[in-house]
Amino acid sequence: MSVRPATKANDPAPLGMSGLLEFEKPLLRIQHDVEEMEREQRETGRDLSAEVRQQRARLTATLKRLYASLTPWETVLVARHPKRPQTTDYLRLVFRDVCELHGDRLFGDDRAIITAFARIGTHRVMVIGHNKGKDIKERVACNFGCAHPEGYRKALHKMKLAEKYRIPVVCLIDTQGAYPGIGSEERGIGYAIATNLMEMSRLHTPVVCAVIGEGGSGGALGLGVGDRVSMFQHSFYSVISPEGCAAILWKTAEERKHAAEALRLTASELLRLEVIDEVIAEPLGGAHRDPETAAGSLERFILDSLTDLKRVPLDTLVRRRHERVRRWGSFYHSPSEAAHPSSAPARSVRRASARTARFSTRFAGGEKVSV
Amino acid sequence: MPERVDIPAGLWSRCESCEHMVYEKEVAEALYVCPECGFHRRVDARTRIEQLVDPGSFEEFAQDLRSTDPLSFKDRITYQERLRREQEKTGEPDAMVVGRAFIRGRGVILGVMNPSFIMASMGAVVGEKVTRAIERALEDNLPLVLVTASGGARMQEGMVSLVQMAKTSAALARLDEAGGLYIVVATDPTTAGVAASFAALGDVILAEPKAMIGFAGPRVIANTINAELPDGFQTAEFMLEHGFVDRIVHRAELRREIARIIDYCGK
Numbered sequence: 079m080s081v082r083p084a085t086k087a088n089d090p091a092p093l094g095m096s097g098l099l100e101f102e103k104p105l106l107r108i109q110h111d112v113e114e115m116e117r118e119q120r121e122t123g124r125d126l127s128a129e130v131r132q133q134r135a136r137l138t139a140t141l142k143r144l145y146a147s148l149t150p151w152e153t154v155l156v157a158r159h160p161k162r163p164q165t166t167d168y169l170r171l172v173f174r175d176v177c178e179l180h181g182d183r184l185f186g187d188d189r190a191i192i193t194a195f196a197r198i199g200t201h202r203v204m205v206i207g208h209n210k211g212k213d214i215k216e217r218v219a220c221n222f223g224c225a226h227p228e229g230y231r232k233a234l235h236k237m238k239l240a241e242k243y244r245i246p247v248v249c250l251i252d253t254q255g256a257y258p259g260i261g262s263e264e265r266g267i268g269y270a271i272a273t274n275l276m277e278m279s280r281l282h283t284p285v286v287c288a289v290i291g292e293g294g295s296g297g298a299l300g301l302g303v304g305d306r307v308s309m310f311q312h313s314f315y316s317v318i319s320p321e322g323c324a325a326i327l328w329k330t331a332e333e334r335k336h337a338a339e340a341l342r343l344t345a346s347e348l349l350r351l352e353v354i355d356e357v358i359a360e361p362l363g364g365a366h367r368d369p370e371t372a373a374g375s376l377e378r379f380i381l382d383s384l385t386d387l388k389r390v391p392l393d394t395l396v397r398r399r400h401e402r403v404r405r406w407g408s409f410y411h412s413p414s415e416a417a418h419p420s421s422a423p424a425r426s427v428r429r430a431s432a433r434t435a436r437f438s439t440r441f442a443g444g445e446k447v448s449v
Numbered sequence: 450m451p452e453r454v455d456i457p458a459g460l461w462s463r464c465e466s467c468e469h470m471v472y473e474k475e476v477a478e479a480l481y482v483c484p485e486c487g488f489h490r491r492v493d494a495r496t497r498i499e500q501l502v503d504p505g506s507f508e509e510f511a512q513d514l515r516s517t518d519p520l521s522f523k524d525r526i527t528y529q530e531r532l533r534r535e536q537e538k539t540g541e542p543d544a545m546v547v548g549r550a551f552i553r554g555r556g557v558i559l560g561v562m563n564p565s566f567i568m569a570s571m572g573a574v575v576g577e578k579v580t581r582a583i584e585r586a587l588e589d590n591l592p593l594v595l596v597t598a599s600g601g602a603r604m605q606e607g608m609v610s611l612v613q614m615a616k617t618s619a620a621l622a623r624l625d626e627a628g629g630l631y632i633v634v635a636t637d638p639t640t641a642g643v644a645a646s647f648a649a650l651g652d653v654i655l656a657e658p659k660a661m662i663g664f665a666g667p668r669v670i671a672n673t674i675n676a677e678l679p680d681g682f683q684t685a686e687f688m689l690e691h692g693f694v695d696r697i698v699h700r701a702e703l704r705r706e707i708a709r710i711i712d713y714c715g716k
Contacts, residue, residue, distance in 0.1 A: 340693040348608055400622075410577055
């Protein structure tokens with residue numbers, strides 16, 4: 079369902095003066111202690127370096143503990159963190175020689191989706207990503223990353239350009255959803271997303287997708303059909319926002335925590351359900367605490383994927399992508415087919431665990447992170 | 450959401466659009482279109498099939514697919530309990546019926562959504578049935594007709610339901626490449642995940658008068674723009690005006706119009 083509460087309702091994550099998320103409050107006291115000791119050290123000249131080191135170790139340990147068992151709702155907060163790296167950050171940190179291209183050739187240039195030629199490793203790629211914006215002015219200009227039909231049409235136009243020269247497409251997904259507005263409906267947002275789903279399934283060039291922050295419903299999926307689909311460890315991907323789901327099923331948005339849990343929107347759950355192929359691990363405390371390390375993990379995911387995918391003949395690649403999409407979300411059972419297993423090969427009930435085991439989880443900075 | 454699908458037990462009922470008292474038998478004979486104002490009432494999948502196909506020609510397939518509740522979803526009640534209640538209420542296992550049929554002598558693959566089953570929301574079963582209908586049309590070289598009505602993806606199946614949008618659209622890419630004909634009949638309400646996937650991809654898109662067709666929910670849009678929505682926003686007529694519907698067709702004309710398009714497209 080695309081029914082979501084108003085755009086204003088879910089941005090950005092609530093932050094206090096400390097810049098910490100609600101569940102990170104245990105860090106506040108330790109951070110305060112460290113600052114106090116450092117000030118004392120400066121003012122009195124006493125050597126407190128051992129104590130400071132100890133407190134810093136406590137800080138790291140607490141952060142580890144908090145992030146080792148994020149609830150789904152906490153994951154949503156991290157994914158929406160206003161300082162979380164965005165497409166523009168990754169364009170700077172992961173890619174070289176970025177050459178932005180504008181316009182859908184039909185209506186305009188939607189700032190909510192950025193499209194650019196770029197280089198990564200030895201590859202030329204077309205990067206297509208949602209753009210949430212950094213400051214208020216930019217956020218308003220790009221509607222907080224909620225794209226209009228022209229955004230999806232621009233994306234498709236550049237994908238077709240990439241296909242013509244066999245340039246792989248890299249999609250970075252980070253949106254609350256497509257823009258819910260009059261112009262959006264007038265210009266056919268449904269048609270624009272549907273067309274992308276159809277065309278991406280048969281694009282004759284490798285397509286690699288990563289959810290870097292918020293994967294909001296059809297607006298996310300509209301850039302999300304690929305040969306490899308991955309998610310950052312603390313990103314989320316959902317059919318509806320937890321607030322919207324709570325409002326409809328629980329009749330109160332207050333139940334968003336329960337909704338976040340019920341929707342199975344985290345990377346580890348979606349790996350289990352085979353919606354995604356891979357989880358990209360984040361640095362300790364989330365990508366916003368160390369964008370460079372997060373960028374390094376993303377870069378490795380893209381490079382590994384491209385190396386694999388470029389080995390596959392194009393016809394095989396497109397056929398495999400089709401088969402992959404064909405199997406997507408096949409959670410149904412069929413008593414009559416179960417009685418004739420030969421007539422329904424591998425289509426009926428599928429167990430998630432089998433394939434999950436074949437995909438590795440990526441580890442940020444060499445550190446093992448359980449997902 | 451008012452329950453518009455169930456046929457009232459009484460002999461008379463009040464039209465929910467013009468509020469005239471109408472004689473139920475007469476309404477049924479008029480294919481559940483109000484004789485006073487022409488309002489097209491929502492109809493369940495079986496009634497729709499009866500209205501559309503040559504008598505006795507419908508052969509259903511994939512009828513025994515059932516959801517596996519992949520999320521073990523629970524809100525105020527469990528999804529399994531919700532499914533059970535809906536199955537009891539409608540006598541249908543899920544929100545979609547697909548099969549082979551004849552429409553005025555033309556063989557077709559027909560799929561019809563059932564708006565009374567959890568708003569005909571699309572989960573794995575609906576997505577699979579749509580996909581199988583597309584694949585059957587391709588194999589049998591028959592035109593595909595899908596009658597859409599849906600609240601969108603089914604929340605209770607989370608991302609499993611969202612990816613059905615991609616699955617059905619990818620299947621349509623193959624049908625398109627093979628030169629297959631695909632006719633959409635958009636009925637009230639065709640929205641959200643269905644409006645942004647297979648309902649938008651017809652070679653020809655027909656719509657019933659005044660049917661609600663749109664992506665985002667009207668309340669969500671009104672909240673976002675902080676203004677009232679214009680009259681007739683997200684109706685079939687609005688979609689026609691903006692270029693996303695080919696023809697608005699009265700229910701009584703649907704059989705003839707579908708046959709005519711099949712004849713034009715040579716299958």
